[in-house]
Amino acid sequence: MEFIKLALDFFLHLDKHLADLLTQYGTLTYAILFLIIFVETGLIVMPLLPGDSLLFAAGALAAATGKLELMVIIPLLITAALLGDNVNYFVGKFFSKQIKARYRILFFKREYIAETEAFYEKHGGKTVIMARFIPIVRTIAPFVAGAGSMSYPRYILFCLTGAVLWVAGITSLGYMFGNYELVKKNFELVLLGIIFVSVLPIVWQMVKVKFLTKEA
DSSP states (O other): OHHHHHHHHHHHTHHHHHHHHHHHHTTHHHHHHHHHHHHHHHOTTOTTSOHHHHHHHHHHHHHHHSSSOHHHHHHHHHHHHHHHHHHHHHHHHHHHHHHHHHSEETTEEHHHHHHHHHHHHHHTTHHHHHHTTSTTHHHHHHHHHHHTTOOHHHHHHHHHHHHHHHHHHHHHHHHHHTTSHHHHHTHHHHHHHHHHHHHHHHHHHHHIIIIIHHHO
């Protein structure tokens, strides 16, 4: 329970915690940001880190303090996201045969791979780009793409596009709006809003599966 309280406090007060990190560690804060984004995108067992909120807060902190450079943060975190995705993709490819032979690896079953492959086939590579903006899904999608039949050249093209849009877009929003007094005074609500918008696609998909599919 204590861990959950600490995690919630960290998520909801990212601006203050990042400011503390910057004060304590200076330029090493870049490395900490890099590590968090890499872990969220690269380790399949760590899908709950606050990627979207972190990017917004980092942009806001860069604007507020001038001690972080936006032109360093953006390429650095794009690189972190791409490295994480590549690790995830090739881990998925490594375990592909085991999943299909053993039925399940961790919480991945054969039918999950088949369903995702069908989804990729129907909606194309834009699925990889869209997945980047959805918490949890952005961590799982590269693993499933590797475990399925999506070729690496096709995957990496959409992966790169998604990483650039995700990091540059959300960090720039934080830089442009995070320093407004209204945003600073209601930063927790802004972060909750980002999380809410991010998980809307998951909620909508669950509603479709539970209710709309049955009606059809």
